[in-house]
Amino acid sequence: MNAPAFYPIGTPGRAWGAQEVAQWRARQVRHRSYADDVLSAIEGLRERFDVVEYGRLDYAPDAYPLFAIKSRNWDPNLPVALVTGGVHGYETSGVHGALLFLDRHAGDYAGRVNLLVAPCISPWAYERIHRWNVDAIDPNRSFRENSPAQESAALLRLVAPVRAQVLAHIDLHETTDSDESEFRPALAARDGKPFEPGEIPDGFYLVGDTDNPQPEFQQAVIAAVEQVTHIAPPDAQGEIIGSPVVAHGVINYPVKQLGLCAGITDARYTTTTEVYPDSPRATPAQCNAAQAAAVCAALDFALAARAG
Template identity: 75%
Template sequence: MTSDTPFPIGTPGQPWGSAEVALWLSRQTRKRSYAADVLSVIERLRERFEVETYGRLDYQDDSYPLLAIKSRDWRDDLPVALVTGGVHGYETSGVHGALQFIEQHAAAYAGRVNLLVAPCVSPWAYERIHRWNANALDPNRSFRDNSPAQESAALLRLIAPLRDRVLVHIDLHETTDSDESEFRPALAARDGVPYVPGEVPDGFYVVDDSAHPQPAFQKAVIAAVEKVTHIAPADSHGEIIGSPMVAPGVIEYPLTQLGLCAGITGAPYKTTTEVYPDSPRASAEQCNTAQATAVCAAIDFALANIGSN
C-alpha cells in the first residue's frame, strides 16, 4: 500500500459508513484459535493462580470469554501490578509474553505484590490477526467512559475497584510491518483522510506518559530488555513513529488523553512496550522473552521505589 494507491474499501476523502464497515468485516477471516493458543494455557495456570472471567465478547456468531489471571495469595495490604496484552489482537508477543511472564516469573512476586494479568484483551482480533475489533474500532483508542469498544469497556470495569491501588501497569504491544502495509492505510481510509507513509522502527521501544513522565523507570525497562533484543534507534528526524525520542528507546504520548490502555489507572509507573517481530535480528521467542523481561523490570523498579514517586 502506498500513498498513491487507494485502499480497496471506501471512497478517498470520505469516512466509512455502515456499508463500508460491513464490507470490511466480510473480508475478515479466522486465522488462529484463541481457545487453543490462550485459553488452554490459562487452564494449566488455574492450578497456581486465580482465574477470573471479567466479561464476554459477543460478535454475531462469535463469543469469547475474557479472562484475567490473579495472584492466589491476594492481599489487600499489597499494591497491584497490572499487565495487559493483546489489546491489539495481531500483536502476538503481547499475548504470549504476558503468559510467559505468569508461567516463568510470577511466583517470584508472591507476597510482594498482587498480580493482575489480562493476557488477551481482544480475542476476536487475535484470531483474525487484526488491530481493530469487529466494529472497525481500535480498542487502544477507546479506553474512556462509555467506551464504544466492548474489549475496552470490559477491562475498565475489571480495574475500576483497583484503579487507585495499581502501582505499575505494563501494556504489551508490537510495532509491525503490517502497521504500514495494512493498518495505517485502513485507518486513513476509514476516517476519510490521506494516508501518509511512515517508518517502522527496527527494535524494541517504550512509550512513557507525557503527562507524568518517569524517565528512570523507562530507562530500567530498556536496560533489561536490551540484554534480550536490540533497542530501536531514532530515525533521521530523531523520532520513533513520528514522536521525538526523549531517551534511548523512549518516546512519550498523553496516554489518558488518547484513550490508551496504559492510561487506565492512577499508577505512578506505567509503560507501553513495543516489540518489532518482523526484524531479521529477532525471533518470536526473543520477542516473547523481551515482553516478559520488560514486565519483570517494570515491577522490580516499582517495588524498589515505592513512595519515592
C-alpha cells in the first residue's frame, strides 16, 4: 500500500487548531443510522435485560442517547463482567459482536456473573464510520480523569459504582485497512507529525495489559476465536502493529498509561480484541461471531479461575 503524500487538512509540521478541526468535521458524512442499527437491536433486548441510559451526546444538530445493557437480576454477591464495543465507531464488529453476544450467549451466564455491556460507546463516529469523535478526539486515548471526550467520560461514570467488582473486561475492536489509508495519516496531520507507514496484520489478535498480562487467559481467548476465524501472524520483525508478539496472537500495551478503555477498572482479566474485517478470509458474520466467541471464552476462563 502506498502511503499518502499529504493529508488534505492542515499544514505539515503544525498541529491542528480549531479551524482545522472544523474543516475536518465538515468533511464527515453520515453513512449509517445508529437508531436503525443499534437502538432497534437494544429495544429487542429489553424483555430479557435491564437497559439504562447512561449519558447523552449533544452534537448539534444531532443528539445520541447512550445505552448500557445489564443483567436483569443483578446480584451484588456476584462479580461483574464488563463488555464494551464501538469505542471507535467505525469498528463495526465491536458493536454488532457485543449485541450478538447479548442475544445469543448472555443467558448462559445468568446467575453466575453480573453483565454490564455498553455496545456502542461512540454513536456519532459509528454513523460516520470514523475513529474520532466530533472534536477529532480519539476516545480510546481519553479514558482518564477530566476526559476531553464526552464518550469516554460517560462510560467512566457508568462504570464507577461497580469498578471494584469487575472481574473481567473485554473491549471489542477492529484493525482495518482504513487505519493505514485514513486514520493514521489523519492522526499525523492533526498532531503536526510526519506519517510513518505501517503494516496491517491479516487476522484476529489480542492486546493484553503490559502491567497485568494474564497470558493463560489471553491464550484461552485466542484458542476459542481460532475456531471461528484465523489469527494474525507476526510480521518479519516478530511484531503486530509495531509491538512485539508475546504469544500466539497476543501483544501487550500499557493500557492505563495510554488512557485505553481496557484500563478503566482494576479487573484481573482484561483484553482488547482486534478483528480484521478487510481480510478476504473473513466475512462480516465471522467477524461478529469472533467477537462473541472472545467474550464467551473470556468469561468462561475468568469464572473458572475464580471458582478454582
